[in-house]
Amino acid sequence: MGESLIMKRASKVSYRGTRILIISLSLVFLFCAKEKSERPTFGLVVHGGAGTILRKNMTPEREKNYRLALTQALSAGYGILEGGGSSLDAVETVVRMLEDSPLFNAGKGAVFTDQGTNELDASIMDGSTLNAGAVAAVKHIKNPVSLARLVMEKSPHVLMVGEGAEAFAREQGIELVPRDYFYTEKRWKQWQGSKKKKSDKPSSSMLHVTSPPVGTVGATALDKNGNLAAATSTGGLTNKKFGRVGDSPLIGAGTYADNGSCAVSGTGHGEYFMRFLVAYDISSLMTYRGLSLNEAVETVIMQKLTQQGGSGGVIAIDRKGNVSMKFNTEGMYRGFMVENQDAVVKIYKE
Numbered sequence: 074m075g076e077s078l079i080m081k082r083a084s085k086v087s088y089r090g091t092r093i094l095i096i097s098l099s100l101v102f103l104f105c106a107k108e109k110s111e112r113p114t115f116g117l118v119v120h121g122g123a124g125t126i127l128r129k130n131m132t133p134e135r136e137k138n139y140r141l142a143l144t145q146a147l148s149a150g151y152g153i154l155e156g157g158g159s160s161l162d163a164v165e166t167v168v169r170m171l172e173d174s175p176l177f178n179a180g181k182g183a184v185f186t187d188q189g190t191n192e193l194d195a196s197i198m199d200g201s202t203l204n205a206g207a208v209a210a211v212k213h214i215k216n217p218v219s220l221a222r223l224v225m226e227k228s229p230h231v232l233m234v235g236e237g238a239e240a241f242a243r244e245q246g247i248e249l250v251p252r253d254y255f256y257t258e259k260r261w262k263q264w265q266g267s268k269k270k271k272s273d274k275p276s277s278s279m280l281h282v283t284s285p286p287v288g289t290v291g292a293t294a295l296d297k298n299g300n301l302a303a304a305t306s307t308g309g310l311t312n313k314k315f316g317r318v319g320d321s322p323l324i325g326a327g328t329y330a331d332n333g334s335c336a337v338s339g340t341g342h343g344e345y346f347m348r349f350l351v352a353y354d355i356s357s358l359m360t361y362r363g364l365s366l367n368e369a370v371e372t373v374i375m376q377k378l379t380q381q382g383g384s385g386g387v388i389a390i391d392r393k394g395n396v397s398m399k400f401n402t403e404g405m406y407r408g409f410m411v412e413n414q415d416a417v418v419k420i421y422k423e
């Protein structure tokens with residue numbers, strides 16, 4: 074009798090325990106499902122360069138043009154991702170659009186070198202495979218980012234430079250343009266001004282003979298399959314010396330993407346980005362130290378880069394759709410667009 078009472082109680086207790094367990098598990102499941110459904114499953118971030126971008130120097134017309142170009146690029150990238158396209162296709166398309174715009178220091182609007190030429194650098198990285206491609210110091214390539222992608226996909230190499238890269242472009246049937254395609258009056262005048270500054274300061278170092286960088290372009294994206302990609306394209310620094318290559322075509326410095334962490338594209342004084350491996354450093358802080366995207370970007374840009382005297386910023390997106398856009402300059406042309414949200418475009422510090 075006593076024994077069966079004990080058994081009955083025990084089975085009641087275990088029944089209650091099971092119910093509590095089921096209810097708790099359901100609550101955890103519901104919470105996770107809600108969290109998941111609220112997270113964007115795709116999205117992209119773009120930049121059009123960081124530097125001395127001040128509201129007081131901007132006309133309403135110019136500001137409108139920059140905002141429009143960034144919004145159009147975001148919408149195009151978003152369309153690709155929404156339709157199930159890859160993050161690689163999205164970043165390449167977005168960067169191509171910005172390369173074709175004379176507003177940015179990439180492709181059509183590239184700055185002039187010390188010799189009065191235009192030498193372009195670009196790179197692209199696939200976070201799902203860690204494959205990457207890049208080109209540097211090319212002079213006749215209309216869309217260097219697409220040549221970078223061909224280096225990644227159609228050659229066993231990661232980086233090709235100068236004439237070799239252009240021979241490869243011809244082999245691949247990619248569009249080449251005459252050098253004067255890259256002429257824009259704005260950049261020519263900037264170069265003249267920069268040369269004058271140089272002759273005013275005959276003993277100045279390399280750091281002083283280059284103008285503050287503004288206008289490099291980049292994009293990072295997360296697609297519906299959870300794949301991350303990043304791409305960056307630039308004309309480099311105004312008045313740069315023969316053969317100078319910046320961070321933008323260097324994987325780990327100006328560009329990095331890893332599905333396990335994030336996708337990053339940088340802009341700023343490339344010599345600093347190269348020495349600090351800015352893009353890879355951000356990814357590594359997430360991988361090895363478990364930092365969030367924002368914490369990693371804050372540590373590398375706002376602390377390390379700033380403390381060392383480097384200027385610039387990055388845009389980044391992680392595999393959960395978190396976005397980060399930080400810079401230590403006066404402004405950075407930037408924007409993002411994630412699933413089911415309108416595009417956000419910003420220029421100044423806010």
Ligand code: ASP
Pocket residue numbers: 122123178286287288289307308309310318319320321327339340341342343344
């Ligand atoms: N990072 C580029 C370079 O040093 C310039 C820029 O981002 O504006 O070539």
